[in-house]
Amino acid sequence: xxxxxxxxxxxxxxxxxxxxxxxxxxxxxxxxxxxxxxxxxxxxxxxxxxxxxxxxxxxxxxxxxxxxxxxxxxxxxxxxxxxxxxxxxxxxxxxxxxxxxxxxxxxxxxxxxxxxxxxxxxxxxxxxxxxxxxxxxxxxxxxxxxxxxxxxxxxxxxxxxxxxxxxxxxxxxxxxxxxxxxxxxxxxxxxxxxxxxxxxxxxxxxxxxxxxxxxxxxxxxxxxxxxxxxxxxxxxxxxxxxxxxxxxxxxxxxxxxxxxxxxxxxxxxxxxxxxxxxxxxxxxxxxxxxxxxxxxxxxxxxxxxxxxxxxxxxxxxxxxxxxxxxxxxxxxxxxxxxxxxxxxxxxxxxxxxxxxxxxxxxxxxxxxxxxxxxxxxxxxxxxxxxxxxxxxxxxxxxxxxxxxxxxxxxxxxxxxxxxxxxxxxxxxxxxxxxxxxxxxxxxxxxxxxxxxxxxxxxxxxxxxxxxxxxxxxxxxxxxxxxxxx
Ligand code: NDP
Numbered sequence: 001x002x003x004x005x006x007x008x009x010x011x012x013x014x015x016x017x018x019x020x021x022x023x024x025x026x027x028x029x030x031x032x033x034x035x036x037x038x039x040x041x042x043x044x045x046x047x048x049x050x051x052x053x054x055x056x057x058x059x060x061x062x063x064x065x066x067x068x069x070x071x072x073x074x075x076x077x078x079x080x081x082x083x084x085x086x087x088x089x090x091x092x093x094x095x096x097x098x099x100x101x102x103x104x105x106x107x108x109x110x111x112x113x114x115x116x117x118x119x120x121x122x123x124x125x126x127x128x129x130x131x132x133x134x135x136x137x138x139x140x141x142x143x144x145x146x147x148x149x150x151x152x153x154x155x156x157x158x159x160x161x162x163x164x165x166x167x168x169x170x171x172x173x174x175x176x177x178x179x180x181x182x183x184x185x186x187x188x189x190x191x192x193x194x195x196x197x198x199x200x201x202x203x204x205x206x207x208x209x210x211x212x213x214x215x216x217x218x219x220x221x222x223x224x225x226x227x228x229x230x231x232x233x234x235x236x237x238x239x240x241x242x243x244x245x246x247x248x249x250x251x252x253x254x255x256x257x258x259x260x261x262x263x264x265x266x267x268x269x270x271x272x273x274x275x276x277x278x279x280x281x282x283x284x285x286x287x288x289x290x291x292x293x294x295x296x297x298x299x300x301x302x303x304x305x306x307x308x309x310x311x312x313x314x315x316x317x318x319x320x321x322x323x324x325x326x327x328x329x330x331x332x333x334x335x336x337x338x339x340x341x342x343x344x345x346x347x348x349x350x351x352x353x354x355x356x357x358x359x360x361x362x363x364x365x366x367x368x369x370x371x372x373x374x375x376x377x378x379x380x381x382x383x384x385x386x387x388x389x390x391x392x393x394x395x396x397x398x399x400x401x402x403x404x405x406x407x408x409x410x411x412x413x414x415x416x417x418x419x420x421x422x423x424x425x426x427x428x429x430x431x432x433x434x435x436x437x438x439x440x441x442x443x444x445x446x447x448x449x450x451x452x453x454x455x456x457x458x459x460x461x462x463x464x465x466x467x468x469x470x471x472x473x474x475x476x477x478x479x480x481x482x483x484x485x
Contacts, residue, residue, distance in 0.1 A: 001027060002027070002063060002064055002065040003026075003027040003028055003029035003050075003052045003063050003064050003065065004026045004027050004028070004064075004065055004069065004155070005021055005026055005027075005028055005029070005064070005069045005070070005071060005155060006028070006029035006030075006031060006054075006060045006061075006063065006064050006068070006069065006070045006071065007021070007028060007029070007030055007031065007070075007071045007073060008031040008032065008057070008060060008070060008071070008072055008073070008074065008083060009031075009032060009033075009072055009073035009074035009075075009079075009083070009101075010030060010031075010032040010037045010038055010041050010073070011037070011073070011074075011075075012131045012134070013073050013100070013101070013127070013131065013134050014032075014071070014073030014074075014100075015037075015041050015045075016131055016134035016135035017071065017073060017100065017127070017134045017135075017138075017159070018030055018041070018051070018071075019041075019045050019048045019049075019135055020134060020135055020136070020137070020159045021049075021155065021159055022048045022049025022050060022051060023048050023049050024049075024155075024158045024159050025049065026049070026050075026155060027049075027050040027051075027052065028049070028050070028051050028052070029051070029052040029054055029060055029063040029064055030042070030051050030052065030053055030054060031054045031055075031056075031057065031059070031060040033074075035055050038053060038054075038055075039053070057083075057086055057087060057090060058090055061087070061090040061091060066092065066094075066095070067092075067094040067095050067096060067151060068091060068092070068095040068096065069095075069096045069098065069151065069152060069155075070087065070091075070095070070096070070097050070098065071098045071100055072084070072097060072098065072099050072100070072101070073100050073101060074101065075101070076101045076102045076103050076104075077103075077107075080099055080101060080103060080107070080111070081107075081111070084097060084111060084114070084115065084122075088115070088118050088120065091118075091120055092119075093119035093120070094119065094120070094121065095120050095121070096120070096121040096122075096123055096144075096148050096151060096152060097115060097120060097121070097122050097123070098122075098123045098125055098144075098152065099111070099122070099123070099124050099125065099180075100125045100127045101127075102126075102180075102183070102187075102261075102263055103124060103180050104180070104184075104266060105124070105177030105178075105180040105181040105184060105270075106177065107177075108122075108124030108143065108176060108177035108179075108180045109176045109177040109352075111124070112124070112143075112144065112175075112176040112177070113176075121144060121145055121147070121148035122144060123142055123143060123144030123145075123148050123149075123152060123179075124142075124143045124144060124176070124177055124179050124180040125140060125141065125142045125143070125144075125156070125179050125180075126140070126141030126142075126143075126173075126179045126180050126182055126183020126184070126186065127139075127140055127141075127183070128141070128183060128186055128187075128365075128368065128369035128370060128371075129161065129368045129369050129370065130370070133161065133368050133369065136161075137159065137160055137161035137162065137169070137367070137368050138159075138160060138161060138169075138368045138369065139160065139161055139169040139170070139186075139364050139365055139367065139368035139369035139372070140156050140157075140159075140160045140169065140170035140364070140368075141170075141173050141179040141180075141182045141183045141186070141361075141364060142156060142170065142171075142172055142173060142179045143172075143173050143174060143175060143176055143177055143178040143179030143180060143181075144175065144176065144179070145175060146172060146175075149172040153170075153172060156170045157170045157171075160368060161367040161368025161369075161372075162367060163363065163366040163367050164366070164367070164377075167363060169363070169364045169365070169366060169367050169368045169369070170364065171360050171363070171364060173354070173356065173360075173361070174349075174354035174355060174356060175353075175354065176352075177352070178352070178354045178356065181270075181345075181348055181352070181354075182345065182356070182361055182364075183263075184263050184266050184267050184270070185267055185341045185344055185345055185348075186341075186365060186369060186370075186371060187263035187264055187266075187267060188263070188264050188266075188267025188268065188271075188278065188281040188284075188285075188341055188344075189281065189337055189338060189341040189371055190231075190264075190370050190371050191260075191264040191267075191281060191284040191285055191288070192280050192281045192283075192284040192333075192334070192337035192341075192425055193229075193231050193334060193337065193371055193373075194231060194284070195283070195284035195287050195288075195424070195425045196284075196330050196333045196334055196337070196425050196426065196429075197219075197231060197232065197235050197330065198287075199330070199333075199416075199422075199423045199424075199425060199426050200326050200327070200329075200330045201215060201235070201239070202421055202422075202423075203326050203412065203415075203416060203421055203423070204218060204323065204326060206314070206419070206421055207314040207315055207322065207415060207416070207419060207421065208314060208315050208316075208317060208318055208319050208322050208323060208326075209314065209317040209318065210317070210318055210323075211249070212239040212240075212249035212251050212252070213239070213240060213242075213249060214318070215239045216236045216237075216239040216240035217236075218323060219232055219233075219235045219236035219239060220236045222327055223236065225327065226331065226374060226375065226401075227327065227330065227331055227334075227373075227374075228373065228374040229371070229372065229373030229374065229375070230370060230371070230372045230373065231370065231371070231373075232373075238250065238251060239251060256291055257291045257292035257295065258287075258288035258291045258292055259288070259292065260285070260288050260289075264281070264284065264285040264288070265285055267281055267285075267341075267344075268281060268282045268285050270344070270348070271344050274344060274347040274348060274351055275347070276340075276343060276344040276347040276348075277340065277343075277432065278337075278340040278341065278343075278344050279340065279428045279429070279431070279432050280333060280336050280337040280340055280425050280428055280429040280432060281337055281340055281341060282428075283424040283425045283428045284337070284424070284425050286424065287422075287424050287425070307420050308420075309418065309419060309420050310418045311415075311418040311419055312419070314419065315415075322415075324408065325408040325411050325412050326408075326412055327408075328404065328405040328408035328409060328412075329405070329408055329409040329411075329412035329413065329426050330426075331401075331405055332402065332405040332406065332408075332409045332429065332430075332433070333409070333425050333426045333429040333430070334375070335375075335392070335393060335398060335401070335402070335405075336393070336429035336430075336432055336433055337425070337429065338375070338379060338392060339391055339392035339393045340432070342358050342361075342362075342379070342392050343391060343392070345358060345361065346358070357383075358379075358383040358388065359379075359380045359381075359382075359383035359384050359388075362376050362377075362379040362380040362383065363376070363380050366380070378397060378398075379392065381397065382395035382397055382398065383395075391436065393433070393436070406433075409426070409430055409433075410430070412426060413426055413427045413430050444458075447459075451468055451469055451471070452469075452471050455468055457480070465479050465480060466479065466480040467479055467480075
């Protein structure tokens with residue numbers, strides 16, 4: 001018989017997705033540029049289900065039922081273009097090329113157009129959950145044409161993670177690059193989620209003297225609160241790990257320079273283009289950069305930059321009130337980063353012509369992906385029906401949660417500032433929150449400055465129209481027609 005789907009690119013992600021498909025009863029044709037990898041997969045895991053071994057792309061294409069479905073899981077970037085280019089002449093109208101890698105959404109938009117010119121469907125699919133998710137059920141964010149989803153959707157939904165209510169963590173997002181865009185923002189939020197946990201860790205240790213082993217217990221407890229999430233859970237695991245060589249906590253022997261593969265950076269770059277204020281997400285990307293981009297500067301700064309602390313005393317060791325304050329500050333900052341990410345999705349929807357259902361997107365992140373958390377269920381609720389809030393924080397449920405969080409948040413940011421503990425996301429998230437709440441922002445002054453040096457004009461609070469002050473003349477005001485009042 002023929003295979004229902006083919007997978008080309010059998011490194012960890014491709015191999016695990018192929019196995020997941022086979023375990024779910026699909027016949028899967030396997031292809032990899034280096035044939036040895038295909039054989040290795042068959043040797044080790046051939047028993048997972050029905051596989052068809054192929055050596056060339058032509059074999060792969062010939063082994064598939066029509067319309068063909070080919071999942072491309074090669075290295076993101078130029079290799080994806082190379083594989084598409086090689087596939088196009090071998091395929092027939094209505095065949096579907098699926099890119100399940102971490103591709104940049106603008107590449108996906110371009111590739112979809114190119115494939116459409118050949119009568120082919122190109123579906124960019126965001127897949128989150130790492131290797132483990134790929135094998136046992138990832139969160140899947142498919143873009144591409146709605147027609148292609150009819151053929152592809154049932155398979156993807158079957159292999160996806162399931163939420164607690166049994167719903168698949170997979171749903172069509174919207175056309176062309178929408179799936180990859182949503183996956184990218186997921187990763188941006190993931191950066192912020194990880195950074196706020198890092199800030200909490202730093203504060204608990206340097207302000208309340210709680211050592212990693214004991215913090216593992218704190219995070220275990222937090223995981224039973226509304227912070228319940230995969231990242232809090234694994235934080236507890238990492239903090240409880242002792243280094244085999246030194247007997248120290250593992251976290252103390254790991255070099256404190258964070259790496260990144262680029263999706264967080266893409267999120268921030270895209271947000272800048274959209275004019276979307278994702279300050280907390282941006283700070284989390286920059287925090288990684290500050291940790292690793294210039295070690296020499298960090299070294300010299302430790303020796304030479306004045307601390308100017310306004311307090312040198314922390315709190316009593318393990319002070320439960322402080323611990324709870326930190327937990328609440330973490331949660332509030334997390335809410336802000338989700339609000340910013342979702343706001344960015346709305347902006348992107350307008351820019352790229354997608355209609356993104358935020359409740360559906362939140363529902364896909366409930367399981368299988370790295371940011372899976374109890375919070376996603378609440379976000380889903382907040383966006384259900386027709387009364388979507390203009391900003392996530394303004395949903396009635398979140399307003400009342402914030403009531404409990406804000407004083408703790410302010411205390412923690414103040415304490416951190418006084419003691420010189422960096423909290424880039426806690427503090428920028430709080431500034432965003434206060435910026436939203438502020439009745440008058442200094443943006444008015446900025447408009448005045450812009451009008452002064454560049455005649456950029458301003459609007460008035462008490463009159464419609466556009467105005468300019470003749471700064472270098474008599475400083476009277478004119479309207480857009482150049483008339484004085
Ligand atoms: P890699 O990104 O390491 O890519 C390796 C695969 O790409 C191999 O199969 C390799 O073939 C193939 N390849 C590279 N260049 C070419 C080329 N020019 N032509 C044909 N094949 C080529 O694999 P991963 O499994 O780690 O990731 C796959 C995708 O999934 C990437 O986009 C990645 O960003 C994304 N992703 C990865 C996650 C992870 O946890 N690793 C999580 C989520 C997404 P060969 O064996 O012949 O060298």
